Amino acid sequence: MVKALKKGTRFEHPLYRAYHALYDAWGAQHWWPADTPLEMMVGAILTQNTAWTNVEKAIARLKEADALSLERLHRASLSRLAGWIRPSGYFNLKARRLRALTGMIFERYDGRLERLLAEPPDRLREVLLGVWGIGPETADSILLYAAGHAVFVVDTYTRRIVRRHGWLRGDESYDDVSAAFTSQIPSDPGFYGEFHALIVRAGKYHCRPRPDCASCPLRFLLPPNGPRD
DNA sequence: CACCAGGCAAGTA
DNA sequence: TACTTGCATGGT
Numbered sequence: 001m002v003k004a005l006k007k008g009t010r011f012e013h014p015l016y017r018a019y020h021a022l023y024d025a026w027g028a029q030h031w032w033p034a035d036t037p038l039e040m041m042v043g044a045i046l047t048q049n050t051a052w053t054n055v056e057k058a059i060a061r062l063k064e065a066d067a068l069s070l071e072r073l074h075r076a077s078l079s080r081l082a083g084w085i086r087p088s089g090y091f092n093l094k095a096r097r098l099r100a101l102t103g104m105i106f107e108r109y110d111g112r113l114e115r116l117l118a119e120p121p122d123r124l125r126e127v128l129l130g131v132w133g134i135g136p137e138t139a140d141s142i143l144l145y146a147a148g149h150a151v152f153v154v155d156t157y158t159r160r161i162v163r164r165h166g167w168l169r170g171d172e173s174y175d176d177v178s179a180a181f182t183s184q185i186p187s188d189p190g191f192y193g194e195f196h197a198l199i200v201r202a203g204k205y206h207c208r209p210r211p212d213c214a215s216c217p218l219r220f221l222l223p224p225n226g227p228r229d
Numbered sequence: 230c231a232c233c234a235g236g237c238a239a240g241t242a
Numbered sequence: 243t244a245c246t247t248g249c250a251t252g253g254t
Contacts, residue, residue: 031235048236054252055235089234089251097237135237155235200235209233 013184014167018221019191022198025217029197032145034059038113039068040146044138045097046088057087070111074102097133104131121149136174144196150189152181153196157203164207164227165218 034040039059046055061084062068067076076084082095104127109115119127124147128139136154143149154177163170168180185191206216211227213219 044235047234049234049249050236051234051252053234054250057252087251090236090249091251093237093249133237137236141235153235157235196235203235 014165014221015181016185018161018165018218019185019195019198021217021221022202023194026198026201029194029201031193031197032141034145037117037146038070041101041113041142042068042073042098044141044145045094045101045133046085048090048094048138050089054088058085061085061087070102070105070113073098074106074111093133097131100132101134117147121147121151124149125151136178140178144189144193148189150182150187150192152178152192154178154181155196155200155203157200157207158196160203161199161207161218164211164229165221166223166228170228 032040032043034043042062043055043059046058059068062073065084067073067081067084073081078092078095078099081098082091085091085094085098088094105111105113105116108127116127117124121143125139125143128134128142129136134142140151140153143151144153154174158177159170162168162177162180168177172180181192181195185195202216202218206212206218213222213227
C-alpha cells in the first residue's frame with residue numbers, strides 16, 4: 001500500500017494524520033470492488049445516493065443475465081436494463097444514465113472503453129461531466145478507480161467529516177473540497193483511493209447523521225468541544 | 230413506522 | 243446564484 005512518506009511539517013496536516021488513524025485501525029479497504037473498468041463505471045452510476053448492498057444485487061443480476069458488456073448494455077431496451085438494475089433503486093433514471101454513458105462511448109470512442117480511459121485526466125473529466133447523469137463525484141470516482149488518476153473523490157461522508165472536524169467550514173464547492181485534499185496530501189492514486197474508501201467506512205459506521213464518535217478511529221482528532229453540529 | 234443510503238438534473242425565485 | 247424536488251429499493 002502506501003509506504004511511509006518522508007517526514008516534514010507538510011505531513012503533520014490534520015488530513016494526513018486522519019488518514020493514518022483510519023488506516024492503522026482498519027487497514028486496506030480494497031476499493032473499488034469491481035472485476036473490470038466497465039463494472040466499476042456501472043457501479044459508480046448505480047451507487048448514486050444508494051446503499052452499496054443494493055448495488056451488489058443489481059450487478060449480480062447483470063452478470064446473471066450476461067449483460068455486463070458494453071455491447072449488451074447498449075443494445076438492451078431501457079425496460080430490460082431497468083429490470084436488471086431494479087434492486088439499486090431509481091432504476092428508470094439509472095437505466096437512462098447507463099444508456100447515456102454507453103451511447104457516448106459508441107459515438108465518440110467507437111465503442112472502445114480503453115480509448116475513453118486513455119484520455120488525459122482533464123479531458124476525461126470534461127467528457128464524463130458532459131454525459132447526462134454523471135456529476136463530479138461519479139466522474140472523479142471513474143478517474144480515480146477506473147483510470148488511475150490522482151483525484152480526490154468528495155462525497156456526502158467527506159463533507160460531513162471535514163465539517164464535523166472543523167477542517168473546513170463545510171460550505172465550500174465540490175472542487176474546493178477536493179483541492180483541499182490534493183493540495184495538502186501527497187499525489188498518489190493508491191493513497192487517494194484508500195483514503196476515500198476509509199472515509200466512506202467511517203461515514204457508514206460512525207460519522208452518521210447521529211454520530212457515534214466513541215469508537216471512531218478519528219475520535220482523538222476531534223476538536224476539543226467535540227464534533228461540530 | 231421513520232430514516233438512511235458511496236448523486237444528479239431540472240425547476241423556481 | 244441558491245434553494246427545492248423527483249427519483250425507488252432494501253436494510254435497520
